[in-house]
Amino acid sequence: MKANCPICKKPTESEADAEFPFCSERCRLFDLGNWASEKYVISEPAFDESMFEDLERDAPPSDADDQG
Numbered sequence: 001m002k003a004n005c006p007i008c009k010k011p012t013e014s015e016a017d018a019e020f021p022f023c024s025e026r027c028r029l030f031d032l033g034n035w036a037s038e039k040y041v042i043s044e045p046a047f048d049e050s051m052f053e054d055l056e057r058d059a060p061p062s063d064a065d066d067q068g
């Protein structure tokens with residue numbers, strides 16, 4: 001059975017390549033790393049943008065200091 005390496009697109013053959021459908025162990029491990037890192041990419045922002053709006057609104061005007 002023939003196929004192409006999903007990583008580098010080199011032609012591979014199930015009977016000839018031990019790491020089929022990858023051309024080499026390097027490409028097989030590279031693919032493993034790909035889906036492992038995708039897990040961490042799929043995550044929503046941990047903060048709310050409105051949080052920053054509140055911070056700006058609560059800040060006192062810089063020229064309202066009437067002490068003295």
Ligand SMILES: [Zn+2]
Pocket residue numbers: 005006007008009010022023024027
């Ligand atoms: Zn490859």
